[in-house]
Amino acid sequence: MVIASTFLLIVFKNLPYPLNAHFFWISIWTLALIIFKPKILMSKQLFYFYLYAIIYLVMFSTLWNDYEYINKSRIYEELVDIFAGLTLIKYYISTKDFIGLRIVIRSTILIITVTCITSLIGLFIYPTASREIGGIFQEEEKFELITFYQKIGIAGYSFYTILIFLIPILIGQFKLIKFTEIDKVILLTTIILLYLTIFKARIFANILNALIVGIIALNVKKDLKSSINIAIAILVLLFLIPNDFYIFFLKGVHPYFAGTETGSKIIDIINTISINGDQGTGMENRAARIPELWGSFSIDPIFGGGIENAHLHWLNKLSLFGLVGVIPYFLILINQVKSNFKIFDTKFRFLYMIAIVSFIFQGSLKSLLGSGVLLCIYFIIPGLYFLNYTQPKKKYKDHDPSNANFMKYVSEQRD
Numbered sequence: 001m002v003i004a005s006t007f008l009l010i011v012f013k014n015l016p017y018p019l020n021a022h023f024f025w026i027s028i029w030t031l032a033l034i035i036f037k038p039k040i041l042m043s044k045q046l047f048y049f050y051l052y053a054i055i056y057l058v059m060f061s062t063l064w065n066d067y068e069y070i071n072k073s074r075i076y077e078e079l080v081d082i083f084a085g086l087t088l089i090k091y092y093i094s095t096k097d098f099i100g101l102r103i104v105i106r107s108t109i110l111i112i113t114v115t116c117i118t119s120l121i122g123l124f125i126y127p128t129a130s131r132e133i134g135g136i137f138q139e140e141e142k143f144e145l146i147t148f149y150q151k152i153g154i155a156g157y158s159f160y161t162i163l164i165f166l167i168p169i170l171i172g173q174f175k176l177i178k179f180t181e182i183d184k185v186i187l188l189t190t191i192i193l194l195y196l197t198i199f200k201a202r203i204f205a206n207i208l209n210a211l212i213v214g215i216i217a218l219n220v221k222k223d224l225k226s227s228i229n230i231a232i233a234i235l236v237l238l239f240l241i242p243n244d245f246y247i248f249f250l251k252g253v254h255p256y257f258a259g260t261e262t263g264s265k266i267i268d269i270i271n272t273i274s275i276n277g278d279q280g281t282g283m284e285n286r287a288a289r290i291p292e293l294w295g296s297f298s299i300d301p302i303f304g305g306g307i308e309n310a311h312l313h314w315l316n317k318l319s320l321f322g323l324v325g326v327i328p329y330f331l332i333l334i335n336q337v338k339s340n341f342k343i344f345d346t347k348f349r350f351l352y353m354i355a356i357v358s359f360i361f362q363g364s365l366k367s368l369l370g371s372g373v374l375l376c377i378y379f380i381i382p383g384l385y386f387l388n389y390t391q392p393k394k395k396y397k398d399h400d401p402s403n404a405n406f407m408k409y410v411s412e413q414r415d
Contacts, residue, residue, distance in 0.1 A: 001025045002084055003104065003380075006372045008111045010118045010153035022371055026084050033087060040090050048335050049086055052328035053079050059325070063303055074369050081371065082332060085378025093343070098386050105383040112166070113190050116197040118153025123200045129154045130201040158370020160201040161362060163194045164210045165355045165376055168217035169384045170194070172351035175220060177388050205365040213358045220350060227350045293319045313363035333377075340382045348385050355381050 005012045005025045018024035033040055040046075056075055092101040123129060129149045133156040150156070173179075174187050198210050219230045293315040296306030304322030309315075317326050337356060341349055359377055362368060 002029050002088070003108050003375075004111055006375060007108070007115050007155075007159065009115055009150045009155060013147065013150040023080060026080055029084065029087070033091070037091060037095075040087055040094060043090055043094070045086055045090055045336065045339055046083075048328055048331040049079075049082055052082075052332060055324060055328055056321075059303075059321075064305070064321070077371060078369070078374060081374035082378060085375045085380075086332075086336065088379045089382055092383070101383055102386045102388075105380065105387055108380055108383075109166075109170075109190060109387075112162075113193055115153060115155050115159065116163075116193045119155045119159070119197055120193075120200055122149065122152050122154035126154065127202075130157065130160060130203065133157065156370060157203065157367070158373050160198055160203055160206050161366070161368065161370070162372055162376045162380075163198055164206055164213065164358055164362060165381055166384075167191065167194055167210055168213040168354040168358065169351050169381060171214060171217035172220045172347070172354075173384065173387055175218075176347055179388060183388075203366075205362070209358055209362055209365070213354055216354055217351065220347070227347075231350075231354075290315060297322070311367060313366065313368045314360075315364075316367075336378060336382075344382075344385055352381065352385075 002022075002025045005020075005022045012020050014020070056079070060072060060075075092098065092104075119130070126149065133146050133149055133154065146156075170187060170191050174184065174191065179187060195210065195214070198206050216231045216234055219227075219234065221227045221230065290312065292307065293309055293312060296319040297304070297315065299306060300322060301318075302322050303324055304318065304320050306319035308320055314326075317329070333356075337352075340352065344352060356377070359368070368374075
């Protein structure tokens with residue numbers, strides 16, 4: 001229900017309060033852990049989360065209490081999603097319920113696919129809805145219109161961000177895992193739907209990121225070294241391609257986005273990279289935020305308290321909260337990546353790292369705020385490793401992730 005309440009908008013946004021509230025279902029999940037699995041709440045994987053939460057709660061009551069422009073509800077939403085993601089993956093790994101995890105992950109992909117379809121339908125009727133939900137309508141406090149869009153199944157900005165992280169994993173799974181023919185058709189259809197939804201949402205940074213990670217994932221190999229070399233070669237090639245080629249390509253795709261904000265951004269990019277380009281483009285204005293935020297961060301790099309500009313997620317966090325607020329955030333991520341690496345085989349490690357790097361890259365371009373983004377990073381993405389999991393033979397009956405033979409069995413299913 002935690003996953004469904006986050007992503008299945010067309011159902012849950014039409015339910016009465018509190019059933020339509022993401023926080024309500026996470027509260028139920030937390031209560032269930034306290035009653036039935038309290039040890040999960042005391043696990044080492046949650047240490048940095050508790051540190052992060054305590055720092056923010058203490059600072060919001062003291063030094064950061066006077067910063068009225070800080071949207072505290074977004075931080076609490078972030079904390080809730082991190083907690084849900086960490087405890088969900090910990091529950092399935094510690095209880096060794098990998099069949100259950102497979103069912104949940106497949107159901108999650110189905111739910112996301114349904115929301116892709118409802119969003120596509122809604123965006124054909126209301127083409128600008130995806131940007132309005134997280135942009136101008138939020139600023140103008142037109143919450144009734146936001147709710148209307150959500151009730152008919154149109155997702156917000158955070159949902160389209162999540163799709164970027166799923167794409168390399170699903171493409172890699174499609175290439176590397178032995179699926180039945182019907183599963184392959186379903187998986188390929190899902191990948192196509194994800195791309196169609198990203199393109200229809202018309203958020204240029206998302207389109208760019210999704211194309212890059214998709215190209216890299218398409219060239220993934222069973223040998224990790226080869227995959228890394230190919231990824232580096234692709235990135236170098238993208239860097240070395242002459243500007244004239246990009247200008248020619250962008251001019252070719254621009255007519256498909258004419259009259260939209262994405263179309264305007266394409267023109268901005270053409271002007272920016274053109275030798276005789278105009279000054280003062282949207283890209284240049286956006287780039288100007290970097291020194292502003294960096295300068296704000298440098299005033300008090302320890303505790304922050306600087307200006308806010310959520311369009312550049314990482315610099316925005318540094319400016320607002322300083323190193324005290326950012327270092328624990330990355331300690332959570334690094335600790336979880338290290339923990340997951342002990343479980344994943346080498347092929348999935350590469351796909352997993354593409355998703356993590358795309359998460360970091362996206363945060364350098366845009367905001368990562370919104371319900372579900374961190375739930376995806378900490379639960380859905382690692383959970384996809386068990387997408388094709390089947391019941392092991394008796395010699396693997398302990399289902400222990402620390403057991404080398406068991407992990408070899410899981411890996412063999414993916415070859």
